[in-house]
Amino acid sequence: MVQSNRMQAVQRPIIPVVGELIRRHPGTISLGQGVVHYGPPPEAAAGVAQFQADPQNHKYKAVEGIVELVEALRQKLAAENGIQVGPESQIVVTAGGNMAFFNALLAIADPGDEIILLTPYYFNHEMAVAMLNCQAVLVNLDENYQIDLDRLRAAITKRTRAIVTISPNNPSGAVYSRAALTAVNELCRDAGIYHISDEAYEYFVYEEAHHFSPGSLPGAARHTISLYSLSKAYGMASWRVGYMVLPEALITSVRKAQDTILICPPVISQQAAVGALRAGREYCRRKIDAVARVRQMVLDELAEVRGFCTIPPALGAFYLLMRLDTPHDSMTVVERLIRDFGVAVIPGVTFGLEQGCYLRVAYGALDADTIAEGTGRLVRGLTSIVQA
DSSP states (O other): OOOHHHHHHHHOOOHHHHHHHHHHHHTEEEEOOOOOOOOOOOOHHHHHHHHHHHHGGGGGGOOTTTTHHHHHHHHHHHIIIOOOOOOHHHHHEEHHHHHHHHHHHHHHHHHHOOEEESSSSSHHHHHHHHHOOOOEEEEEOOTTTTOOOOHHHHHHOOEEEEEEEEEOOTOOOOOOOOOHHHHHHHHHHHHHHTTEOOOOOOOOOTTTTTOOOOGGGGGGGGGGEEEEETTTTOOGGGOOOEEEEEEGGGGHHHHHHHHHHHHHOOOHHHHHHHHHHOOHHHHHHHHHHHHHHHHHHHHHHHHTTTTEOOOOOOOBEEEEEESSSSSSSHHHHHHHHHHHHHHOEEGGGGGGGOOSSSEEEEEEOOHHHHHHHHHHHHHHHHHHHHOO
């Protein structure tokens, strides 16, 4: 039977691929998937109880999200991100941050239009662009995974519809400065294109790093699409709650997309999100302090491989993106690490890093004891593979 050529051309999601390799080798410690080790606060469970108490909650609700959650997000955005929602912008709740990104593309781009992604990119972003028959224009970051504005400016054409930034970054862990994000936002404004700012890891910053939301800039509301998620900081990955702040001019298009694909975000998850937001940033801060300690442990352990492995500064999210001095390709190294050393990471090729051997290490999903064992296996494996 005939299949879509468009979908056949989209890269296969790497997490299930690595997951299957892990299942074939029981006992493997995964430093692969980007989730946290903790779950949501008790207030989220209280929100579920509130959902059950009202029979009306079993019916469809507003396409853009229930009133209680939208209002809670409005207050959060004002207090924490400096974004005042309305009258030029609106909030739409989505089934996770990936859906918010897909909604944005549906609203702003036609087949053949160009979306600028910074390489290394988040693989689901590149996949979404391909699925919509748009063109991903890849612009390399510098050696420390920071933005080169001249390269960005040179990549804009008459078909460009948006520049996408992710800060704190997946896969590199880099955090972009306020100055860099401001420059990108102004570049988008001047070019008449959108700045899609993915901020799913907004709370995960370490040492001297600070998160900045470009949607807070004066005049940014008309050309900035800001994407957020409760999956990471609130430990609610499977609940699928994300949200977007978008220009008012795009709201009708996004409502069309969301009503067709989803009708409305799952109301039970939205009620849990309302409860989680009552617990607030303080709940996240305590958990992220523990993640920060694990991060330092990983960095200390990886000091042993720095003779043949480059690890640029990673002051955000819960990722490190290392470059090995080896002729092996990244997928070959990943397969050997799982098969021979019982530890899994993600190959850089899935993030657009075709030249050289890059590996993404995720350290948010495990407790301190397990991460210590996993990192030890990684160090032994990399040493053996590279120095063989």
